[in-house]
Amino acid sequence: MNQIPALIRVFSYLSLLTVGGGMAAFPEMKILTVDVHQWLTFPQLIHLYSVGQMAPGPNMMMIVSIGQWAGGTLGAIAVLVAFFGPTAILAFVVAKGWRKLEKWPWRTSIQRGLAPVSIGLLLAGCFSMAKGAVTGTETAGIAVAVLMILMRYKINPALLVIASAIVGLFTFMPK
């Protein structure tokens, strides 16, 4: 069955929800890609998202993998264009006007008002991911350790992700 139109529809919609970061769209992404279209399972979605944190560039490149699974190479390209096209056009159009509004007092109101909402969406995305990713004492320990280390030390997060993979390998490998 041709999944390309559905891929384009879903990812251009998700694209518009990524206010403040890709994670803001995660709850909706879970519903659409896992529950509605069943392109992948929830553990697979979590795995792809997490692996994507080790890749350079925009941190939502895992969407390419979903596109590839559901629709091959064409699916991957379709997802890429659908996910980055709409917001790129919006940024392009808004950037010019937004700069002219430097003196408009509501501009500050909008930025200040959207800040807590976008952080809230990030946290909501984090919680819905944690439901699948933090399943016991060991995984909770890894999550807390990563948080504490990042709060205290200036260290590249990608290194911590790799370290956690090694910890995972030793902790969760069936004996």
Place this chain on the structure above:
Amino acid sequence: MSEKAAKPVLQTTAGAPTAPAEVSVFQIFLEFLIMGATSFGGVVPYLRNSLVTKRHWIDDKEFVEMLSISQSLPGLNATNMAVLVGEKLRGAMGAIAGLIGMCLPGGLLMFVVGIFYHHHGDHAFITAALKGVAAAAVGLILSTVVSLSKKSLSSNFDFVFMAITVIAVNRLHLGVPRTLIGVGILAILFHYPRKGQKAEVAP
């Protein structure tokens, strides 16, 4: 690249420190391609280092300004910044060059990783390692939440708006769009422009 047309000099402000002489579309593509391939662990520091410190394509004030626009708009910081900087340097072509350069390396990598994971993802050692990686990702997002809250939340009410957002999405299952619009409008109205308050650039 000899298509540089002889262009009449309109302004005499030759000494402007941050005005790049002439940045070609290919240069923009190349610079963002390098960032797209090397920015492990978050794009923002790499953007600043490359665009402000190394290339002087934009100054620090512009960088902060563009980043705050990127954060208020839907879209990822990495790609929104590519569009904004590309647009500033060479218009629409510059924006497209920046965007493609930024997305190409990570996109190709995840294309290959996706295929590999699809075929070998159920091996016991890969599942074990990914369990650790997923837990780390949760910690990583939480640290972003904490540092963003420190930086951009100005009043205690902001934490209330944040909490309402989380409850609306995770408990009431209102969906991201309705939550974003509903709580967003409330929060913007709460921060209505007060008398004597000046428009500010950084959040």
